[in-house]
Structure formats: C-alpha cells, structure tokens
Amino acid sequence: MLAERAFDVLLLCKQRFPEDTPAARSAGTPYLGIRIFRKRSRPNCMKITGINVLGPKHGYLSFVEIHTDEGLTGIGATDAPWCIVSALVEHGSISLRSLLIGENPCEPRRLWKKMFEKWQARRGRGAEGGLAVNAMAALDMALWDLAGKAQGKTVCELLGGAVQPQVMAYASASLFEVLTDGSWKKKTSEELVRECRAFVGQGFKAIKSGWGNCFAPEDDDNLAAMREAIGPSIRLMVDFGCPAYWTEGWNAASAIRAARMLEKHGVYFLEEAMRPDDVEGFSELSKAVDVKIATGESLTTVYQFDPFIERRALDIVQPDAQQIGITQFDEVQRKAGAAGMLCVPHGPWTAMTVASHLHLLASAPNGDMVEYPGMTSFEYDPKLHREVSLNNFKIVEYPPQLKDGYLQLSSRPGLGVGNLVHEAIRELDEIYPRT
Numbered sequence: 149m150l151a152e153r154a155f156d157v158l159l160l161c162k163q164r165f166p167e168d169t170p171a172a173r174s175a176g177t178p179y180l181g182i183r184i185f186r187k188r189s190r191p192n193c194m195k196i197t198g199i200n201v202l203g204p205k206h207g208y209l210s211f212v213e214i215h216t217d218e219g220l221t222g223i224g225a226t227d228a229p230w231c232i233v234s235a236l237v238e239h240g241s242i243s244l245r246s247l248l249i250g251e252n253p254c255e256p257r258r259l260w261k262k263m264f265e266k267w268q269a270r271r272g273r274g275a276e277g278g279l280a281v282n283a284m285a286a287l288d289m290a291l292w293d294l295a296g297k298a299q300g301k302t303v304c305e306l307l308g309g310a311v312q313p314q315v316m317a318y319a320s321a322s323l324f325e326v327l328t329d330g331s332w333k334k335k336t337s338e339e340l341v342r343e344c345r346a347f348v349g350q351g352f353k354a355i356k357s358g359w360g361n362c363f364a365p366e367d368d369d370n371l372a373a374m375r376e377a378i379g380p381s382i383r384l385m386v387d388f389g390c391p392a393y394w395t396e397g398w399n400a401a402s403a404i405r406a407a408r409m410l411e412k413h414g415v416y417f418l419e420e421a422m423r424p425d426d427v428e429g430f431s432e433l434s435k436a437v438d439v440k441i442a443t444g445e446s447l448t449t450v451y452q453f454d455p456f457i458e459r460r461a462l463d464i465v466q467p468d469a470q471q472i473g474i475t476q477f478d479e480v481q482r483k484a485g486a487a488g489m490l491c492v493p494h495g496p497w498t499a500m501t502v503a504s505h506l507h508l509l510a511s512a513p514n515g516d517m518v519e520y521p522g523m524t525s526f527e528y529d530p531k532l533h534r535e536v537s538l539n540n541f542k543i544v545e546y547p548p549q550l551k552d553g554y555l556q557l558s559s560r561p562g563l564g565v566g567n568l569v570h571e572a573i574r575e576l577d578e579i580y581p582r583t
C-alpha cells in the first residue's frame with residue numbers, strides 16, 4: 149500500500165514537472181525535488197538511439213552526433229574523411245552503430261573497449277591505429293560529452309575534477325604559405341616577426357612555428373628574429389613535421405645536430421623530429437639535447453605510446469583527442485605523468501577537440517599547454533582562414549573561451565560547447581568542392 153502510494157506521488161510529480169529531463173537540466177531548466185530521484189536513476193537507464201555522421205563531404209574531417217532516448221545529444225570530431233567514417237559507423241556486420249545502439253552512453257570507457265576489441269578481433273583492422281580508431285575517437289568524444297550532459301557534470305569533473313582552473317593555450321602558426329599550385333613558400337623573417345608580435349598582442353604566452361621539414365641554416369636567423377621580437381619570457385616552440393618523411397637518411401644524429409641549433413634560442417620544445425614510431429631514435433635524441441623533445445600526434449592508442457613512456461624516450465607526449473579519443477588520451481596522459489613527462493596535445497583544428505584537451509589537461513597535474521589556432525598565421529589564405537574559423541568558432545554553440553592566453557573551463561556540462569551548428573557544416577561543404 150505504501151509502495152503504491154509512493155509510486156502515485158512519483159507519477160504525479162512526473163506529470164507536473166515533465167520538463168525535468170537531463171536535456172532540460174543541461175539547458176539549465178529549473179527543477180524541484182524530483183531531480184534528486186531522477187539524477188540518480190536516469191543516467192543508468194538512458195539508451196543510445198541514433199548516430200549521425202556529418203562533415204564536409206569532400207574534406208578530411210568528420211563530426212558525429214550521438215542521440216539518446218532522453219533527447220540529449222553528444223558531439224565529437226575526428227581527422228578522417230566523412231565517407232570513411234560514415235561507412236565504419238553505418239555498414240557491415242560489426243558497424244560501430246550496431247555496437248552502440250541500446251547502450252548506456254554514461255559508460256564511455258567500457259564502450260571504447262567494446263568497439264576496440266570487436267575491431268581488434270578482425271585481425272587488427274583498426275587496432276593498429278587506422279581510420280577505424282579515428283572513427284572510434286569521434287564516438288568516444290561524443291560519449292564523454294553525453295555522459296557529462298546526462299549527469300550535469302563537465303568532462304573535467306568526470307575525469308576526477310580540475311587541478312587547474314584554466315590552461316595555457318599556445319598560438320599554433322605556420323612558417324609556410326601554401327600557394328594556389330600546392331607548393332610551399334617560406335614566410336620572410338619580417339612576416340614571422342609581424343605574426344609573433346600580433347600573437348603577443350593577443351595575449352598568447354607561447355607560440356609554435358611549424359617548420360614542415362628540417363631546420364635549414366637560414367632558419368637560425370628567422371628564429372633569432374622571432375626570439376628578439378617576443379622577448380625571453382614567451383615560450384617559443386618548433387615543429388619539424390617529421391623530416392624523415394622528406395629526407396632520406398634522416399636519423400637521430402641528424403635530429404641531434406638540428407636540435408642543438410635550437411638550444412641557443414631558448415626553444416621550449418621540439419616537435420616530431422623523427423618518424424612517429426622511432427622509439428630508439430627519440431630516446432637517443434631526448435638524452436642528448438637540452439631542448440624538450442615532444443611527439444605523439446600520429447600515435448592512436450595507449451599501446452603505441454607505451455614504449456615511448458616505458459623507455460622515457462620523450463619529455464612531452466602529444467596525443468590528439470581527435471585521433472585517439474578522450475578515453476585513450478586520459479590513459480596516455482596519466483601514464484606519462486607518472487613517468488615524469490608533460491602533456492601538450494597535438495591538434496587545434498576543431499572546437500570540440502580544443503574543448504576536450506582543455507578538460508583533459510585541467511584534470512591532470514602534467515597538463516601543460518593546449519594547441520590553439522594562431523589565426524594571424526593563416527591570413528595569407530582567405531579559404532584556409534575561413535575553414536579554420538568555421539571549425540573552431542562557428543561549429544558549436546559555445547566555443548571554448550580564451551582569456552589573456554589561457555583557455556577557461558566552462559561550467560556547462562559535457563565538453564561545455566553545446567551542440568553542433570549544422571549551418572557551419574554546410575559552409576564547410578562549400579570550401580571542399582568535389583574534385
């Protein structure tokens with residue numbers, strides 16, 4: 149009798165406060181006492197009901213939306229073509245959709261394991277870090293976003309809470325202009341100095357220049373001019389962009405010689421000095437030079453990071469949530485921290501990724517800096533500038549906020565960026581016409 153009465157009261161409450169759903173809570177709708185009951189019970193019975201794969205149809209970037217029976221949507225992004233991610237999600241006897249529909253989105257670590265193991269069982273397809281892992285990364289990012297929205301918590305809170313309320317962002321810039329015929333033109337020393345001064349004026353405390361190949365003798369003068377322009381207190385970093393891809397015979401000895409040229413300019417870290425899988429080479433390099441050695445943008449599981457961490461082959465790990473997902477990133481970051489390494493993620497190319505990196509780094513003591521697009525560096529190319537602008541500032545309702553060079557943690561649930569703005573995706577489609 150008492151139980152029936154209690155049930156009647158709950159039904160009455162449900163009818164009187166139909167707006168009290170996780171969707172309404174994440175939108176900030178006021179609630180009354182019934183929330184206490186629902187907050188504990190609803191996330192456990194929430195179900196995934198649909199997955200959308202969106203993105204520019206002819207670009208190299210995909211977005212996902214995961215929908216639930218509670219009306220909530222989680223969002224994610226990955227560096228992989230829309231047609232590939234769509235195929236992996238939609239088709240086949242072990243489509244990623246089939247592995248997630250009906251599941252509780254509040255268990256992202258279990259669901260990443262489920263997706264990964266099913267694909268690993270297919271003789272390693274995806275497990276070696278292929279495009280299937282990229283598709284899983286987007287879904288994993290969306291699951292963490294959903295788990296936060298469902299429980300009224302930020303991703304940082306789900307990861308254990310903030311150890312720092314804001315995280316330094318560095319301006320990611322390019323040494324090159326890409327010309328209309330696809331060739332690269334190195335920016336002049338004056339252009340680089342102008343960019344550096346603009347970044348400092350915008351509040352950045354750190355700047356990275358992407359060299360895109362190896363460090364040539366004339367670059368020594370460019371770097372000296374950049375250091376003089378920004379002064380000694382601004383961090384300056386250099387990304388070699390894996391010269392081993394471009395130069396036959398490039399090895400650890402070559403990288404050591406180049407890294408020693410950077411030391412006198414007070415370079416904070418040197419990124420991707422060798423092939424992404426060269427554990428022995430990186431180990432040799434990091435022991436030989438004073439500049440911090442960083443890499444990791446091409447590694448897509450914690451298993452690929454393990455040898456670098458176990459050998460103490462790096463000073464800084466650079467996972468990318470847009471390649472690896474939040475679950476794997478968190479494992480890499482924490483293992484690296486225990487081995488005395490900093491974490492500076494790779495990838496400033498979508499608002500969802502920058503937000504993921506902000507939450508991940510805010511939750512870990514070794515979270516050092518987040519890569520952020522240095523828009524001034526892309527002004528030579530209106531098309532590229534528009535693309536980066538759409539992906540970072542228009543693609544979501546609430547892009548991450550930068551204040552005086554630091555990214556600010558939002559109190560909005562999940563990644564704190566709201567939902568995807570489909571109009572921005574339609575605009576991206578115009579940038580990537582079918583060729």
Ligand SMILES: [Mg+2]
Pocket residue numbers: 387389419420445494
């Ligand atoms: Mg890089």
